[in-house]
Amino acid sequence: MEPADFYTGIVAESYAPLKSFSPDPETYAALVHETGPPALELGCGDGDPLLALRRRGLDVEGVDSSADMLARCRRRADEAGITVTLHHQRMEALDLPRRFRAIFLAGPTFNLLPDDSAATAALQGIRRHLVDGGSALIPLHIPSPGLTDRIGEVRTAIADDGAELRFSLVSEERNETLRTQTSLLRYERHTQDASTVVERPWLLHWYTPSGFEALAAAAGLTTVSVTDADGNAAKSDADFTVFRLQRR
Numbered sequence: 001m002e003p004a005d006f007y008t009g010i011v012a013e014s015y016a017p018l019k020s021f022s023p024d025p026e027t028y029a030a031l032v033h034e035t036g037p038p039a040l041e042l043g044c045g046d047g048d049p050l051l052a053l054r055r056r057g058l059d060v061e062g063v064d065s066s067a068d069m070l071a072r073c074r075r076r077a078d079e080a081g082i083t084v085t086l087h088h089q090r091m092e093a094l095d096l097p098r099r100f101r102a103i104f105l106a107g108p109t110f111n112l113l114p115d116d117s118a119a120t121a122a123l124q125g126i127r128r129h130l131v132d133g134g135s136a137l138i139p140l141h142i143p144s145p146g147l148t149d150r151i152g153e154v155r156t157a158i159a160d161d162g163a164e165l166r167f168s169l170v171s172e173e174r175n176e177t178l179r180t181q182t183s184l185l186r187y188e189r190h191t192q193d194a195s196t197v198v199e200r201p202w203l204l205h206w207y208t209p210s211g212f213e214a215l216a217a218a219a220g221l222t223t224v225s226v227t228d229a230d231g232n233a234a235k236s237d238a239d240f241t242v243f244r245l246q247r248r
């Protein structure tokens with residue numbers, strides 16, 4: 001399975017019931033107000049914060065590599081009476097008929113790209129889809145090693161149809177040279193009649209701040225700021241940063 005297909009099937013079904021964090025739409029609404037529309041969210045998944053931005057009438061479209069996540073997004077939009085334009089594409093092979101004043105990811109989804117070459121392709125695609133002077137917002141995360149004490153710990157939730165969903169970490173491998181961490185994750189779905197158990201590798205690929213700035217520069221994007229979760233200038237050892245880039 002390709003990394004871009006991780007959020008399909010049982011993982012897509014489990015995503016909303018198991019998720020512990022939702023991005024604050026305010027940050028992205030402020031970005032779109034500042035740059036002006038239109039805007040594009042990469043990795044929009046089942047619609048957070050995309051649908052909240054559409055509810056405010058902002059011209060924002062969404063891209064995701066998972067048809068299952070997009071189907072959930074469409075269903076939520078229909079239920080809320082919101083129109084939304086969604087594209088089933090990978091961010092590293094972006095090919096849309098429009099250019100945007102802002103392109104953003106609403107969480108460290110960029111770390112799901114498995115290596116620097118996929119990251120470069122995504123950054124080049126972002127540049128191609130920005131108007132001159134357009135802005136990109138890319139949150140990045142350096143995963144902490146040693147979550148191995150969590151192996152076997154189970155989180156549970158209830159699916160839309162009442163099934164019990166279970167999620168746990170099976171193993172974790174880290175490669176400091178390739179800057180990757182692969183967690184084997186187990187997803188389970190149990191009803192009285194049937195059980196499904198699926199194990200999938202979840203790969204995160206991280207960057208040093210200077211390494212990411214160099215990749216962005218090579219793709220024709222200038223780093224305007226690197227901030228932390230509170231919007232302050234990020235410290236050099238920060239494990240969460242938000243890169244603001246501009247097309248030159």
Ligand SMILES: C[S@@+](CC[C@H](N)C(=O)[O-])C[C@H]1O[C@@H](n2cnc3c(N)ncnc32)[C@H](O)[C@@H]1O
Nearest residue numbers: 004007043044045048064065066069090091112
């Ligand atoms: C952690 S979810 C975030 C979803 C949503 N923005 C939210 O915060 O609830 C990451 C999303 O990125 C999508 N994704 C992963 N790799 C991708 C890629 N290469 N191109 C486009 N989307 C990708 C997944 O399918 C998934 O829906």
